[in-house]
Amino acid sequence: MSVLGKTWRYINEGNAHIVIGIQEERLCSAYVLRLIKEDEEAVDVNELRKSLDFVNFIMNPLLYNGSVCKLEIIELPTEELPGLINDLKPFRPTERLSKFCISPYSIKTRNLTVLNPDGVNxxxxxxxxxxxxxxxxxxxxxxxxxxxxxxxxxxxxxxxxxxxxxxxxxxxxxxxxxxxxxxxxxxxxxxxxxxxxxxxxxxxxxxxxxxxxxxxxxxxxxxxxxxxxxxxxxxxxxxxxxxxxxxxxxxxxxxxxxxxxxxxxxxxxxxxxxxxxxxxxxxxxxxxxxxxxxxxxxxxxxxxxxxxxxxxxxxxxxxxxxxxxxxxxxxxxxxxxxxxxxxxxxxxxxxxxxxxxxxxxxxxxxxxxxxxxxxxxxxxxxxxxxKMEKKLVEIYEEQLKNEGNSTPFGDQN
Known part of the structure; x- marks a missing residue:
């Protein structure tokens, strides 16, 4: 199994992305690709670029003193996507399989789970x-x-x-x-x-x-x-x-x-x-x-x-x-x-x-x-x-009432 001519392995996924590690000759993947799910609508590359600029030029600098690895947009060949989707299927959790389309645009970033590609991490x-x-x-x-x-x-x-x-x-x-x-x-x-x-x-x-x-x-x-x-x-x-x-x-x-x-x-x-x-x-x-x-x-x-x-x-x-x-x-x-x-x-x-x-x-x-x-x-x-704040307060007040304690905690400074 390969992406852009390199071996990969499935790492994890969330609601929006599937994360795969790109294998070099070393033991651990030095960087990952975050494949973007697009079952509902196609990825707008201009919006994606804005998203990466937000991370690279705003959030990362606000949280770090020094330079960090920037996120990049990588375009996968469209002819590779069907095979990649099929190869991913055995590794994906059953509850995630409802989203099966992948955008040709993906995000390349450092593998934050790996510090030393030559050793145990x-x-x-x-x-x-x-x-x-x-x-x-x-x-x-x-x-x-x-x-x-x-x-x-x-x-x-x-x-x-x-x-x-x-x-x-x-x-x-x-x-x-x-x-x-x-x-x-x-x-x-x-x-x-x-x-x-x-x-x-x-x-x-x-x-x-x-x-x-x-x-x-x-x-x-x-x-x-x-x-x-x-x-x-x-x-x-x-x-x-x-x-x-x-x-x-x-x-x-x-x-x-x-x-x-x-x-x-x-x-x-x-x-x-x-x-x-x-x-x-x-x-x-x-x-x-x-x-x-x-x-x-x-x-x-x-x-x-x-x-x-x-x-x-x-x-x-x-x-x-x-x-x-x-x-x-x-x-x-x-x-x-x-x-x-x-x-x-x-x-x-x-x-x-x-x-x-x-x-x-x-x-x-x-x-x-x-x-x-x-x-x-x-x-x-x-x-x-x-909306959630109001809902949480309502539920907690019900909880207090059911427990026979309707007295608020009081303002905490």
Missing amino acids: YCVEIKPKEGFMAQCFRNYGKCYYCLKQYLKLRQNEILNISKYCPLDLFSGDRDRMKSALYHLSENPQNNFKIFKNGQIIYKMPNKDQFHEIIKKMHIFKSTSAFFSFTIETLLYKNKHTQIDNHSDDVTFIKENIHCHTTSNLNEGTLLYKIQRLQRLAEELTISTDNLEDKSLDYVSSLLEHIDPENSLHCATEQEKFLEKIEPLHKALISAVAKDCSIMIAFTPQLIVDYEYFIQVGENMIPFRASVADLEPKLPKVLRKRE
């Missing part, structure tokens, strides 16, 4: 979700993610409510962060995955399997040490960091009462940068009545605010940009940051002259923390969010 994918409590939920003491658990339970999307709270992950408090990661791994709901050499090896709740996977990495003596390593990658600030590689596992017992809003993230950390963008819409009041739901024209307007000489790779230019743009555009950038994925790739092998590593016990573990899923949202997401 692991990657943790975390969808952290909204890391602060929206003003409209403060009287209930619950964040957006935790309130949405009640909706998912009602709709039979989940068997039980997750004890993961994004506010714990974004707290900057290592104990709360470890509790968050523990509960996320215990009940992932597609928000926590582990990859080995580009292939998913953990995504479903299975405590025994999770412990075994961490053990077989031959890096961490316990899942607690693994969580500590993950936390340090999220709080990394260009300095030598060391964690104890202890053998004691911990269990967190947490009651789903109220979300804690205190946060002490240091500027410059990856979590701080994500949360800063998420908070852009916190004080805004935006009318959703006259939005052009299916247009990415606003991306062109945003790009006009960027100085081509300086781009957005320094804090001063970023602040200027965020001050100049319209409230609607701030809200749409915020919506992207609330739904992004963090990819933490690492390898047991030492990489010569590599800059980023964390010392785990006696071993230096190179890593790279990246952010994915940064494509622009259509304006209709703001209307959808507005």
